[in-house]
Amino acid sequence: MAVFEYRGIQIASGKPVKGYRDADNAKSLRTILRKDGILLTQATEEQEQGGGGKRKLNLFAFMQRASISEVAIMTRQLATLVRAGVPLVESVGALTEQVEKEQLKRVLTSVRETLNEGTSFAKSLEAHPTVFPPLYVNMVAAGEASGTLEAVLERLSDFMEGQARLRGKVTAALAYPVLMMIIGTIMVGVLMVAVVPKVASIFDNLGHALPWYTRFLMITSGFIAGYWWLIIAVGVGGTIGFRRWKKTPVGKLKWDTFRLAVPVFGRLTLLVSVARFARTLSTLLSSGVQLLQAMEIGLHVLENQKLEAVISEAIGSIRGGESISEPLKRSKQFPPMVTHMIAVGEKTGQLEQMLENVSRAYEADVETRVVALTSLLEPMMIVLLGGVVGFIAMAILMPLIQMNDLVQ
Secondary structure: OEEEEEEEEEOOOOOEEEEEEEEOOHHHHHHHHHHOOEEEEEEEEOOOOOOOOOOOOOOOHHHHOOOHHHHHHHHHHHHHHHHOOOOHHHHHHHHHHHOOOHHHHHHHHHHHHHHHOOOOHHHHHHOOOOOOOHHHHHHHHHHHHHOOHHHHHHHHHHHHHHHHHHHHHHHHHHHHHHHHHHHHHHHHHHHHHHHHHHHHHHHHHHOOOOOHHHHHHHHHHHHHHHOHHHHHHHHHHHHHHHHHHHHOHHHHHHHHHHHHHOOOHHHHHHHHHHHHHHHHHHHHHHOOOOHHHHHHHHHHHOOOHHHHHHHHHHHHHHHOOOOOHHHHHHHOOOOHHHHHHHHHHHHHOOHHHHHHHHHHHHHHHHHHHHHHHHHHHHHHHHHHHHHHHHHHHHHHHHHHHHHHHHHO
């Protein structure tokens, strides 16, 4: 069977409709829609992303991607349906008609098709890694194997909602300083390109000697006004080059190491990564995933190659018979509280609970630090922008005041 994107007209009301349905071919699709009271006008077969078929270029594809919050809501709704006794295929079908994001609707249609063919739920989800990451797939597989799928889905939705909430708080806290920086840069750029050159021409006509700061301002303004295209080209080229370098193994390792070493921000990066790893590992273990497999999945959520290398080394040590806490402690990359609580959890048999406690403590610490950081960034940005604008105003006004004194 294939997945079709269709457009049609409701026979009863004449209203246009569109959506996704699975069918053997376009003729079967027409018959299926006719039974639903829809007259088919257009049908396009969806191609798998990894296949050789043609794909349409969509410049706004990023706006159609399902966010972690939307997947979390869908997961909770699915858990409710499964817990109520609705068969899995029918539950996925009901969600397909309810979700609004095109990508999610298309993916759920494909999942329902593979479920109808007899494929397991986890294997059906595994074919769509952009929506369902390995963490999601492995937890679903563990839930299917243990017969606790609804409980695993609820745990997954809690986990994803927590991650989305933490990410949203960090993003919202940093939005205002970033916006101020952008507006301030634009404002200073307009002054340097449009205002200062006109004042500079007046000073040239007067022929008086100018203070050093006014000459510096005029030289800087002239360079920006004359070579703005070069500045933009260097900025864009430097950004592209940096991003490419950062994707190389050496570049990524050096950049991630630097991120951890930066004062203030390095500690924040570490806390976010550790909180995410602890929460992921706790969720996986609670869902019945084996420890080594859980750690192999969890290391990918760290998003830092330096820390990933530590976890990879720890996995090798655990296979050799060591505890989890010892290799993490030797690395000196994880905070002492983390290694201590993991050691206590291993001894008491409450590793999942200890990891959850770590994640809660560090998520709260991240939130506190972000609030404190942004409360400091805001006045610092105001002082910095005020200083730049004040320097420009002083460099323009002081020569005028001096000339006025000479005239008098």
